[in-house]
Amino acid sequence: MEHQLPPLNALRAFEATARHLSVKNAADELCVTPGAVSQLVKTLELHLGVQLFRRVNRGVFLTDAGQAYLPPVRHAFRQISDATQKVAVPAETGLLTVSTTPFFASAWLVPRLKSFQDAHPDIDLQLLTSHALADFARDGVDVAIRHGMGHYPGLASQRVLTVEMVAVASPALVAQLGMPGQPADLLRWPRVNDAQRKGWRAWFEAQGVQDAGPVRGPSFDDAGLLLKAVLAGQGAALLPAAMMAPEIAEGRLVALCGASWIEDFAYHLVCPQSSSQRPKVAAFRDWLLEAVRKKPVSSGRRKTASPTVEGPAPVPPRRAGLRRAASRTP
Missing domain, CATH: 1.10.10.10 (Winged helix-like DNA-binding domain superfamily/Winged helix DNA-binding domain)
Known part of the structure; x- marks a missing residue:
């Protein structure tokens, strides 16, 4: 039996x-x-x-x-x-569920979504934000945008956006301490950190400052909170230049030193290989890559040479969830 x-x-x-x-x-x-x-x-x-x-x-x-x-x-x-x-019928219309981190959604994706809706009025976008792993089968997610190295077993992964990190501070803090003339001047500034507390050391190293000293100051596991701390004048921070451009242009933040650093990590578009060519997913991917191409070409110093956009990287199938390496703070 x-x-x-x-x-x-x-x-x-x-x-x-x-x-x-x-x-x-x-x-x-x-x-x-x-x-x-x-x-x-x-x-x-x-x-x-x-x-x-x-x-x-x-x-x-x-x-x-x-x-x-x-x-x-x-x-x-x-x-x-x-x-x-x-x-399921792979229709070009209907609901498309996109999972991403809160910071990427608010700072980069949402301000650009009108152009996607204008181009694809028959696709209803549902945006889910989370730092947790995404399981496509269980959560009903069609496609995810995650910050990582791009190696997600069982999934199709495509690099869409490298992350140029720029040192920023509030205008009030700049008025108090003066505009730094060179990167080493920031060694004397109060600084706030990401959760891993490694960003500033790598940034100073990229600018040729070898002895950055101990890592001091508060740290945050959410880039949105990190931004709030900077706006409140608690210190300088390293944040993604492309996402901080509106804040800098409108005078709420000041870019310091004119020096930047491009992370090894990048934002990737991730989905199960079996659904990578579905019309709705392809439409969102094509729009996203086009939106990224419209950004100004970065002049920051790269730690390693890597193109802004690369082709899909198929990998052996395993489970349909994002591994923990896929979830960095931004």
């Missing part, structure tokens, strides 16, 4: 908990309570008659049975996603 399939919600709870190795993070992702996730996992364990997780203090770890069960479960979810996309 065929073995009865386990409940789908229990499988989702198992896969999310195994991916995060955290009941709490799985609960946040699934929009349920940690208790509900634990109960679903317990239901699955009772159904299978094996223990899938070892619970140590507050952490969870996969047992041998859990490690063996996880790959086919993920593969099954991927197959369901691929089958759904093949059955």
